[in-house]
Amino acid sequence: MVDFGFKLSSSNRIDLDSCDSDLFLKLKAESGTIKQCIACGSCASSCSAANFTGVNFRKTILLIERGKNEEAKELIKGCMLCGKCTLVCPRGINTREIILSINQYYKKERF
């Protein structure tokens, strides 16, 4: 095919009509606390890995809620499970449990 020098960009939009809510529903069923996030950022600011890697727990659960699971997965890759985020969360979200569940989901379902 002739290369005209144009390319199609994929949509950056979050479309809640056609998103993959499989993981979100699983996490909701396992640990109801995921619903309680108020996006304060305490988890991300206290994270020991965040200064050197892209780890961001707040964004992870937000993206999972929006069905962007692949991107969410990337955001917990550097997590060392130190548990500081669990300590600081003002809404008592069991962050470690959620991170472990996400890892388990990807081991079972995708790899």
Added chain:
Amino acid sequence: MEGDVLIIGGGPAGMETASRISDFKRNVILVEKERELGGHILKWDRLFPDGILASDITKDLKASLGNTKVILGSYLASIEKRDDYHFVAQLSSGEIIRCSSVVLATGFKLFPAQKKQEYGYGLYDRVITNEDLETRFKKSEGLGKEAPKRVGFVHCVGSRDEKICNKQCSKLCCITAVKQAIELKQLYPDAEIFCFYMDLRMYGRGYEDLYLEAQSKYGIRFIRGRVSEISQDQSGLVIVKAEDTLASRPLKITLDWVILMAGIISERENDYLTQQLSLQLGEDGFINSLDPIIKTDQTNIPGVFVTGSATGPKTLPEVLSEARSTALTVNEYLNKIKNG
């Protein structure tokens, strides 16, 4: 007709002020433009945070009016201050009222949501306001027999918006949206409910608990971002666009119903009264108190008092407490002018 106090507005503020001033054996005249006392809460079903019936509150307020002379279905055509202790008002019916003091309990107006054209209120059948939803709750209609799958609440409609000349926060809508979202979820347990907000201002006692309950018990989802536009698809469903500001991305969702949280704006229909009395209004159109902390119910004109949400958005308990304090202030004033 003659009286010590003329109270304009028969909502909760006017009724509570009237009943408390009559307790001091004063002659009170209460004028309400509608044919029934109660004001905005007449259209409301249940009240936040505990879900008390609005009709119970109105009933209690009506029952304690004492010897107040109530004039319904009339508004003030004009009012004039003759001298320091003497006001003359004319009602729309032509009747003349003479009194020694005036209390403005003229309240607020809900923002007419059709002014925010991009939300399509009045154009799309499935876009309704907070007031419409309460009316439906009152009639036990909900959102109809067919259970909705997805419902969205749009916060700050007509609030915090310079484009429609209302910069102020309406203060009550955040908690009202949470209350209504929970009520809908109780009615339709399988529905998914979304709230589009800019900030959630859960300042009152019990409000934050209700917010947490909405999230954890009812699974209501909160998306931070102001809705930019609402459109309708071929099947009559509504498409909402907003930015998910926490994800920094545009977002789209198709919903069965959208509830617009119409905000609180000043009752500009009374501008002629405030002009005739030379009262000071703020930039937001609400009446200015003499000072915002101690003399909240006094105005720049001696003998003219103001109470309730005529000075800005207030919750019902705030309105009732203020009405009681206004009654004391007015009584003190009347004692003072009597004793010279």
